[in-house]
Amino acid sequence: MKPTMYLLVAGLFFACQQQKQITAETTSLKGDWQGAIKNDFHARSRFISFEDSVCTNSQPWGNNLKYTIKNDTLFIQSAPQDKYQQKYQYTILKLTNDSLVLFSDSTDGIPAETIALKKIEKKNTVKPSAIYFASGACFGTCPSMYFEIDSARNFTFYGDRFADPKGGSRGKLSAAEYESILNQINKLPLDSLQEFYRAGYTDAQTRAVAIEAGGKLIKSTVYGSEKEPVELSILLNKLMHEYEHVSLKADTTVTLDYFSKHPAAKPTTTLTTFPEPKN
Template sequence: MVKNLFVLFLVVFFLSCEKKPVTPQEMILGNWSVVNKDSVMPWERDIRGFEFLADSTCDYKVGFWDWHKYQEERNRAIKNKQSLDDKILNYLGTKTKYKITKDSLKIFNLTEKIWELYQIKKFNKDTLIVKRDTIVSTFTKKKYDIGMSPDFDAVVFSSSLCYGSCPANDLVISKTGEVLYKGSYHVLNEGWYTAKIPLTEFEKIQRRFKEADYMGLKNDYYTMVTDSQQISVSFIKDGKIIKTISDYADSAPNEFIWAYTPLMYLGQKLDLKSKENKKYLDNDFFHSSFVTVDEQKGMNLTQSEVFYLVTLLMDAKNVDVRFDEKYLLRYDNNYIKEVKTDGRYYKLYLKNGKTEIKDIGFNYITDNKLSEKIEIIKR
């Protein structure tokens, strides 16, 4: 009797220990990225990615735009022979809903306001192959070791114009949630503004760049095409630039594009407060270079590097010191004739004949390791 009970106990025990089959709802959870064919040109590649959460929420990494409203306003402007410069493409964000069954995945398209059907052709713990219409796409499950990437105190984002509706804007977001924003073209608000985001929002921004392994990326990504948008992102730690990445024509790795795209449209959802700034430092395009005074050597700066420098100059103290005017900072606007600097002190020669010397508190060239970019100017 005791022996029979013991055997029955063992049977029940081992049956209870058997692994239950993993359901599609469980297996879909996590991050997925599309697998591109090697033959696809960079500007034609698919950059889709998803993060599926247990509450039926989907983070559609590339996001959605209100293309219908934009096209209607654009067509109306063309019909009335009006300028297209003020037409804004509204960003709808990345968060949407999804449904999954054994043989289909549905994702709600915020642009079209419909459920998009993806027929599941193959699905296991690390591969998802789906068919939409006639297109078959393969996704692979991604695992990110974000502990390998260092924290940053602030991120500087800059975007240029393109042949189209690309927003041109610049912003600095700090870990305290403070935002300094400059809108230039194809944006809801032009000019200088301040705003505040929740600390949890900054943590999301930081996590996305860490998932992209931002410190391990190249400094420059580009494709040989014209009329595309130039993006530059600088990462700040203890007031210094620890990394700058430039991306032209969406040529960077998918995760990096996913990380910076929401920043490009952040100004559309911020509660912006107008900010007064020194007009003689303002500009529509933050492009510049350091050139030695003999004009034999120089270095180009990315838009985000210039924008960060300008924000430092705007807050810098005016001082009366002598210094080695080693470099010319080429910064063109309606107020400045030229700027001479040693990296820390900046002497502004204004077109009205006045001069100012500003101290940013550290050497922007050497402390940010920008001197590594210096090269002989080719004639």
């Protein structure tokens, strides 16, 4: 009887552990989540996007961070630029198809926090014929670049100040990367999307996107990151790093004039042109 009882107890224990286990393959975790950061000044949006093994969040240097899950705990590795290489730990209090609640314990003087997030859903069915992106320089480190992605996934790139590579080049996006961009575009709140968003601080980077679709041009330019909808933040953040996923070959036929004179690309090259704020 004793061996049988041991097996029964072990089986029950294993079953309980299995019910609690959440893995990196958990379908409901993958996707884009949004919530709010509250402080003494104002509330602003935050986001975290999960892919198969990496995630991206709204914090500086929060792009393509490796993550793992063990039981009910989420571990996120800090960015490669972090010399301390920290691993941030969050307890998963709740995970459903549309709701994620994380708990971050108090560490290094940072107070404990419960983070409530909801999944971002698709809001439109736009099918772009071309996508244009541009970014301006800031602090002498932010890369200034311009690129176009057509519906065949061709990637036309021009790197300006602090960009690598510099000058004109061409490449091609993978089908998976292109589909990921389309997925973010389909989450944009097009009915309320504004052409300009400007943060209330200075020395920030300007980024712009223009999307050709169905004979129309959808465009938005953002200075800093404060006023724009979180869906636009996620898209711009993804586009900002898209060149890192493309094998680029130098092409001297690609010049800045191509973007500054192209009717659809032009909105992304006038990065410093903002309407005056209303008093």
